[in-house]
Amino acid sequence: MALMAGLRVPARALLRSGCWLRGAALAGAEAAAGLGAGVRRFGSQRVLVEPDPAAGVAVVKLKSPPVNSLSLELLTELVISLEKLDNDKTFRGIVLTSDLCGVFSAGLDLTELCGRSPAHYAEYWRALQELWLRLYLSGLVSVAAVNGASPAGGCLLCLSCDYRVLADSPSCVIGPNETRLGIVAPFWFKDCMVNTVGHRAAEQALQLGTLFPPAEALRVGLVDQVVPEDQVQSTALAAMARWLAIPDHARQLTKSMMRKPTADRLAKHREADVQSFVSFVSRDSIQKALQTYLEKLKQKG
Ligand SMILES: CCCCCCCCC/C=C/C(=O)SCCNC(=O)CCNC(=O)[C@H](O)C(C)(C)COP(=O)(O)OP(=O)(O)OC[C@H]1O[C@@H](n2cnc3c(N)ncnc32)[C@H](O)[C@@H]1OP(=O)(O)O
Numbered sequence: 001m002a003l004m005a006g007l008r009v010p011a012r013a014l015l016r017s018g019c020w021l022r023g024a025a026l027a028g029a030e031a032a033a034g035l036g037a038g039v040r041r042f043g044s045q046r047v048l049v050e051p052d053p054a055a056g057v058a059v060v061k062l063k064s065p066p067v068n069s070l071s072l073e074l075l076t077e078l079v080i081s082l083e084k085l086d087n088d089k090t091f092r093g094i095v096l097t098s099d100l101c102g103v104f105s106a107g108l109d110l111t112e113l114c115g116r117s118p119a120h121y122a123e124y125w126r127a128l129q130e131l132w133l134r135l136y137l138s139g140l141v142s143v144a145a146v147n148g149a150s151p152a153g154g155c156l157l158c159l160s161c162d163y164r165v166l167a168d169s170p171s172c173v174i175g176p177n178e179t180r181l182g183i184v185a186p187f188w189f190k191d192c193m194v195n196t197v198g199h200r201a202a203e204q205a206l207q208l209g210t211l212f213p214p215a216e217a218l219r220v221g222l223v224d225q226v227v228p229e230d231q232v233q234s235t236a237l238a239a240m241a242r243w244l245a246i247p248d249h250a251r252q253l254t255k256s257m258m259r260k261p262t263a264d265r266l267a268k269h270r271e272a273d274v275q276s277f278v279s280f281v282s283r284d285s286i287q288k289a290l291q292t293y294l295e296k297l298k299q300k301g
Pocket residue numbers: 010013066067069102103105106107108109110111128129131132135149151152153154156157160177178181184185186189294297298299300301
């Protein structure tokens with residue numbers, strides 16, 4: 001089971017993830033055959049990049065079983081992949097999706113938030129900030145192909161892209177459920193919600209910790225399209241073609257004009273934001289709430 005080496009997940013979770021195993025087999029076959037004319041996948045253990053240089057697009061797949069929770073390792077690997085693609089003139093756009101079955105991303109990895117040191121919490125929060133700033137301000141067109149559940153941090157990953165396509169399946173819920181865990185979304189998450197769905201809808205969703213099913217997510221404007229599960233990636237690529245029809249320089253300057261004021265609110269106060277998170281998460285009451293939530297999740301599994 002060389003595939004499982006280094007992963008912090010039980011074998012049963014991997015076995016449950018049938019489509020991940022199928023994906024792994026396919027990855028092997030494609031790597032052996034080469035993708036297209038000498039084009040090969042690249043990436044890392046937890047982030048698979050499928051480049052289409054002719055189209056100028058790369059499909060970036062999260063593959064950190066069982067649920068693509070945002071561990072420090074996944075955050076680091078994703079930032080490195082995005083940086084590489086941002087700096088490579090071959091690419092003008094990315095489609096961000098999941099290589100797992102039924103889950104886009106479970107949001108923050110709760111094991112990173114329980115029983116660790118203040119220094120660890122600080123390192124972890126800095127990595128989250130880094131990923132958000134990189135994705136939110138990326139010069140690349142970013143389309144989220146949301147092929148599974150996307151709570152909390154998973155929702156922010158999607159909101160940081162330029163366009164969102166969600167699979168029409170009851171399990172594909174998306175939204176800011178932080179308050180249900182007894183924690184608070186940071187102001188930069190709140191700002192992204194407000195920018196996407198407006199103040200009133202953001203206020204309600206953030207306070208109530210709403211996870212929207214697909215039709216509701218579309219109605220409120222959290223996602224741009226809802227399509228059958230097997231059409232998520234092709235629809236995302238079709239949307240990408242519309243965005244790539246616009247000259248890069250004009251689109252990028254417009255994106256920056258729209259997003260920089262929001263990003264600057266964090267960029268100018270990063271360390272204060274880190275310290276505020278560390279003191280919040282270190283509280284006994286928050287530690288207890290997170291541990292209880294994590295135990296409930298494990299019992300369910
Ligand atoms: C732009 C930058 C962003 C920047 C982001 C900045 C945002 C800051 C605020 C964000 C806060 C958060 O994200 S807080 C996190 C919120 N996330 C959640 O509430 C999601 C909780 N998870 C779920 O609801 C479900 O697991 C779901 C994702 C739907 C998948 O359901 P499934 O039935 O397929 O899987 P399960 O059986 O539940 O889970 C499989 C295993 O994964 C574990 N697991 C599940 N979620 C986990 C999690 N978040 N962290 C750790 N471990 C988790 C379970 O305990 C199980 O462990 P074993 O039993 O050992 O196998």
